[in-house]
Amino acid sequence: MRVLVAGGTGLLGAALVRRLRASGHTVLLAVRASGGQEGGALTLALDYTALPAHATLVEQLRGVDAVVNAVGIFQEAGKQTFDAVHVKGPMALFRAAVDAGVRHIVQVSALGAEPASAQAFLASKGRADAQALALPASVRVVRPSLVFAPEGASTRQFARLAAWPITPLPGDGRQRIQPIHIDDVATLLERLVEAEEAPSVIAAVGPRALELRDYLALFKRAFGLRSRFLAVPRALLHRLLPWARRMGGGPADADALAMLEAGNVADATPLRSLLGHLPRDPGDFFDDASVRKLAATRRTAGYLALMRWTLAIMWLATAWVSLFVYPRSESHALLARLGLQGGWADLALWSGAVLDALLGLALLAIRHRQLIYRLQLMLVLAYTVLISAGLPEFWEHPFGPLLKNVPLLAMILALHALDRPDGPDSR
Known part of the structure; x- marks a missing residue:
């Protein structure tokens, strides 16, 4: 046929x-x-x-x-x-x-x-x-x-939920599937x-037919984990779902629930x-x-979440340090070597810090993050080019402030390719 x-x-x-x-x-x-x-x-x-x-x-x-x-x-x-x-x-x-x-x-x-x-x-x-x-x-x-499929988005989400030491359930988890x-x-x-x-x-x-908690228990048993669950009131779950989905760990949206x-x-x-x-x-x-496939996907998703969170913390910490920790006079001295003084230096300092903070928050609040990763790549490259032109000695600094941008760029590229809303294998 x-x-x-x-x-x-x-x-x-x-x-x-x-x-x-x-x-x-x-x-x-x-x-x-x-x-x-x-x-x-x-x-x-x-x-x-x-x-x-x-x-x-x-x-x-x-x-x-x-x-x-x-x-x-x-x-x-x-x-x-x-x-x-x-x-x-x-x-x-x-x-x-x-x-x-x-x-x-x-x-x-x-x-x-x-x-x-x-x-x-x-x-x-x-x-x-x-x-x-x-x-x-x-x-x-x-x-x-x-549908159960190790490469399927819903199956991977169930696997990630089941991998938690204590798995949250909507209500009492007695929903029939x-x-x-x-x-x-x-x-x-x-x-x-x-x-x-x-x-x-x-x-x-x-x-x-079986209950949702029993289906998740099958995942836990396959992973060698004990069946421990936490009932989450439905009203509270509806409030938490949007944030959980943005963080990459939510099992469903309101319609799916x-x-x-x-x-x-x-x-x-x-x-x-x-x-x-x-x-x-x-x-x-x-x-x-x-x-094996589900376990590998679960581990990959965990490492991606760790990379995403540490990257977000880096951007947020950089913004805080730039504005409130590092001496303002020393920041102005560095910016002066890049040709920025007075009001222009303050503008560059504040705009850079605010942009860093927004990127960090976006990583935690937005579920579709590919655009955020592209913006980060451009920003890190821009920082690297500007500093290389005005402060080339930073390439030879023993703490490697510019050299560290190389693995940072590689990590952002990996996240851009793999950190998808429904898991690393989704396209």
């Missing part, structure tokens, strides 16, 4: 692409960049926020047997809105697929998706599901529960691509019929390879 996968570079999409190619199917990836090849697969340029004309899309889909939409976002950003990415984009693709004679359309949705949902994410997925099912075509809507392994979801999607007959809507859930509170379970019988066996039990998720 010739299968087009939108979102084929994401978590679920990539797992499906690997299975399809291993089974001998021809895979066409729909990507936002221009067409060509990616990872050995042919690509089709398709941006849900800037779609081509319907006729153009129909021609591009000629000869395709199945279309899978695995595109999804959890937070809106610019043109990447829930309506554009979850509803308008996929529906334009599906309508073109119908007119191009595509045999099967598979829509990856989410458990709990309903057009009337109070959560914007679930509401948008629900609208797309309803519109897709109304099409005159073979449409299969898959609604996954919480039904996690499913990513391999089972990928197998299900492959079956739906191939099957001539299949349910129009299917819940992709694990074989049994609301979805968790609503429950995330369903009947696994239809899934078992399609797979031909029960999906993997949560107790069997943690094989040696998965535990």
Whole structure:
């Protein structure tokens, strides 16, 4: 079969692409960049926020047997809105697929998706599901529960939480979930691509429901840790979540917490019929390879957090020392050698200190920090060039005030590359 996968570079999409190619199917990836090849697969340029004309899309889909939409976002950003990415984009693709004679359309949705949902994410997925099912075509809507994948953002967040000596829980941690392994979801999607007959809507859930605290206990057991938890009142948790997310350790946002509170379970019988066996039990998720990958990611995230905090403290301490500790007369003497005197020297001293303080605070308060790291790189380079020009002897100083900028720049570059909102492996 010739299968087009939108979102084929994401978590679920990539797992499906690997299975399809291993089974001998021809895979066409729909990507936002221009067409060509990616990872050995042919690509089709398709941006849900800037779609081509319907006729153009129909021609591009000629000869395709199945279309899978695995595109999804959890937070809106610019043109990447829930309506554009979850509803308008996929529906334009599906309508073109119908007119191009595509045999099967598979829509990856989410458990709990309903057009009337109070959560914007679930509401948008629900609208797309309803519109897709109304099409005159073979449409299969898959609604996954919480997906376990060592490389997945949510799984890494659970791992980081479980690694705490005492893990905080929303309320009493009795929220019911039904996690499913990513391999089972990928197998299900492959079956739906191939099957001539299949349910129009299917819940992709694990074989049994369990409480959130029990799921986290499985992580702790895999890491060799004792199951110690701390119940956090829901009202307090809602206040702390925004700050925890910015600090890089928060498990969810308000919408995700609301979805968790609503429950995330369903009947696994239809899934078992399609797979031909029960999906993997949560107790069997943690094989040696998965535990090693999660442990490595957890350690990396910890080291990145340590680097980020120490960098923030450095900027804040530098601002304090510049303004209130180091003798003002000596600062003026150094600035005079750079050609700054009087009011200009005071302006340079205060503006530099304020900028240092803002960078330090930004590291602690802003979740998407790539721009902050780029500003730091430019500032450190500027400081280095100015001091090298006016005070070159600092390169020969025994305490190495300028030499230390070299590893500092390397550390900021590493943070820029790895310190992502959802973990070091996210892109």
